[in-house]
Amino acid sequence: MSEELRLSARETRGKPGVRRYAMVIDLRRCIGCDACMVACKAEYDVPLGVFRTWVPYRVVGKYPTVKKQFLPRLCNHCDDPPCVRSCPVGATYKVEDGGFVLQDYDRCIGCKACMASCPYNARFMLPEHRTRSNITSVVDKCTFCHHRVVQGLVPACVQTCVGRARVFGDINDPSSEVSRLVARHATQVLRPEQGTKPQVFYIGADRNMTEYGRDVYDAREALDDERAVFNRNHTI
Amino acid sequence: MLDYSVFHTIAWPSPYAWYFFVIGISVALFFFSALSWYREEFRPLRHSAFYLSFGLLVLGGLLLIGDLSQPMRFLNMVNPAYLNFDSPLAWGSLNLVAFGLVSVVYFVFLRKGEQVNAKRLAVAGALLGFGLPIYTGFDLTVHQHRAVWNTPLMPVLFVSLSLVSGAAVASFLAKGPEKLVSMLRSFMLWGGGATAAMLVSLLGTTAYGGSGSEVTFMFMTSGTMGLIFIGLGMVVGLAAPIALLLAPVGRQPIGIMAAGGLLLVGGMALRYAILIGPQIVHTYY
Numbered sequence: 001m002s003e004e005l006r007l008s009a010r011e012t013r014g015k016p017g018v019r020r021y022a023m024v025i026d027l028r029r030c031i032g033c034d035a036c037m038v039a040c041k042a043e044y045d046v047p048l049g050v051f052r053t054w055v056p057y058r059v060v061g062k063y064p065t066v067k068k069q070f071l072p073r074l075c076n077h078c079d080d081p082p083c084v085r086s087c088p089v090g091a092t093y094k095v096e097d098g099g100f101v102l103q104d105y106d107r108c109i110g111c112k113a114c115m116a117s118c119p120y121n122a123r124f125m126l127p128e129h130r131t132r133s134n135i136t137s138v139v140d141k142c143t144f145c146h147h148r149v150v151q152g153l154v155p156a157c158v159q160t161c162v163g164r165a166r167v168f169g170d171i172n173d174p175s176s177e178v179s180r181l182v183a184r185h186a187t188q189v190l191r192p193e194q195g196t197k198p199q200v201f202y203i204g205a206d207r208n209m210t211e212y213g214r215d216v217y218d219a220r221e222a223l224d225d226e227r228a229v230f231n232r233n234h235t236i
Numbered sequence: 237m238l239d240y241s242v243f244h245t246i247a248w249p250s251p252y253a254w255y256f257f258v259i260g261i262s263v264a265l266f267f268f269s270a271l272s273w274y275r276e277e278f279r280p281l282r283h284s285a286f287y288l289s290f291g292l293l294v295l296g297g298l299l300l301i302g303d304l305s306q307p308m309r310f311l312n313m314v315n316p317a318y319l320n321f322d323s324p325l326a327w328g329s330l331n332l333v334a335f336g337l338v339s340v341v342y343f344v345f346l347r348k349g350e351q352v353n354a355k356r357l358a359v360a361g362a363l364l365g366f367g368l369p370i371y372t373g374f375d376l377t378v379h380q381h382r383a384v385w386n387t388p389l390m391p392v393l394f395v396s397l398s399l400v401s402g403a404a405v406a407s408f409l410a411k412g413p414e415k416l417v418s419m420l421r422s423f424m425l426w427g428g429g430a431t432a433a434m435l436v437s438l439l440g441t442t443a444y445g446g447s448g449s450e451v452t453f454m455f456m457t458s459g460t461m462g463l464i465f466i467g468l469g470m471v472v473g474l475a476a477p478i479a480l481l482l483a484p485v486g487r488q489p490i491g492i493m494a495a496g497g498l499l500l501v502g503g504m505a506l507r508y509a510i511l512i513g514p515q516i517v518h519t520y521y
Contacts, residue, residue: 049243051242054241054242056239056240056241056242057239057240058239058240059239082379082380082381084322085320085322085323085378086322086323086325086378086379087320087323088313088319088320088323088325088326088328088329089312089313089315089318089319089320089326090318090319090320091318107309107312107318108306108309109304109305109306109309109310109312109313110304110305110306110309111303111304111325112247112248112305113247113323113325113375115247116247116248116379116382116515117378117379119380119381119521120521121244121518121519121521124244124245125245125305137305137306138305138306139305191381194380194381195380211447212447212448212451212517212520212521213447
């Protein structure tokens with residue numbers, strides 16, 4: 001990114017001397033196996049009903065030529081994250097070297113301002129009771145597997161992806177694979193008009209999947225069924 | 237957008253709407269108490285309006301703290317080492333604390349009969365008080381991806397709703413001269429009219445916005461939310477009381493109190509719909 005396009009002091013893409021991690025998701029390679037969701041759940045013991053990464057889909061085409069289009073989702077680790085701006089107590093912060101947007105669980109008061117400000121629904125409230133963790137009743141989200149990346153590993157979802165649809169790396173390094181993929185392919189980010197500068201890039205995304213459509217007004221019964229079941233069984 | 241997505245909850249549930257409601261009334265009642273130092277007709281409201289304002293302020297604070305998922309950490313909101321001044325919530329929490337402190341001292345001066353100091357604090361408290369509906373409006377405005385919320389109208393709309401709801405409650409407290417009742421009627425009438433004009437403008441802009449705005453408009457004007465927003469909020473809670481206030485019976489105390497009751501129902505319904513409606517569409521994203 002050129003200096004002219006960098007509006008906020010928080011933005012680190014293209015900033016000399018710092019890393020800016022990003023993810024490229026090649027939708028042509030995604031088969032919707034959900035292994036990324038399982039790997040993420042296992043890595044963090046993510047509770048039932050909430051997700052750090054999830055894989056929604058849409059059925060496209062006309063019978064008999066139909067297919068499912070998958071759109072793996074996660075926190076976009078925005079270069080100018082609205083959640084960091086909206087948190088009143090600084091519990092959400094951006095790591096300058098790497099660009100990770102992280103959460104300080106001990107400081108979070110649970111006002112949910114970050115959840116309201118996230119255009120990507122990437123944040124969720126942890127339940128009051130958890131079996132193997134005492135981190136409860138605070139907001140959580142994907143960390144780009146910060147703890148793995150600082151040890152030279154890739155995020156768990158990238159590690160496990162069988163189709164190699166997810167690629168992770170430093171986009172400030174022009175020789176990295178993510179830089180080359182973004183340079184060579186037409187990529188899309190989700191909701192670019194929000195000015196958040198997301199750092200998850202999609203190859204082969206259809207705008208019909210990434211925008212609100214009138215069909216949400218007439219949502220599938222399956223969605224409402226799931227909503228009703230969730231409301232019955234969870235108190236958040 | 238998608239045939240299948242995981243379930244997402246809304247971020248801010250209904251207790252926030254109740255908070256907006258009680259804090260709006262609290263601020264306006266304090267304002268009427270402060271006005272009593274400058275306009276003699278408001279003199280009967282000086283104590284009663286303030287006491288109710290203080291009670292509602294305490295209730296509002298408890299609602300706000302109770303909705304935190306970590307209520308015991310509410311002091312983080314006023315910890316200078318933690319405060320993030322980019323967030324309107326940080327400014328709001330300081331404003332709320334400052335208004336609370338001024339209210340306590342104002343209470344002491346009122347009880348002691350120290351008129352000069354009480355008058356000074358009344359002005360300071362009224363100014364700080366109006367910061368509360370302004371900040372609650374900004375709380376919503378700053379979320380750039382939310383239709384309806386992300387408009388400069390929000391802070392002004394919340395101030396207007398605050399004055400209307402406060403005047404409605406004050407009409408039940410007013411047991412004084414006809415002039416006071418008439419003034420409260422004017423607040424309700426002009427505040428209600430301004431609120432209605434803003435809402436019509438807001439709905440028009442939303443209906444002709446992008447896909448997210450259009451869908452939000454559809455959610456807010458149909459089904460249960462439509463019943464709350466259009467039915468209870470705009471028809472029962474704004475149009476009907478304005479018509480009542482303009483009718484001959486609307487100049488009598490009983491008519492003004494009836495209009496006040498309707499405005500309170502409308503004030504709550506509008507705050508609820510404005511808070512929840514724009515969050516529905518996002519749960520499907």
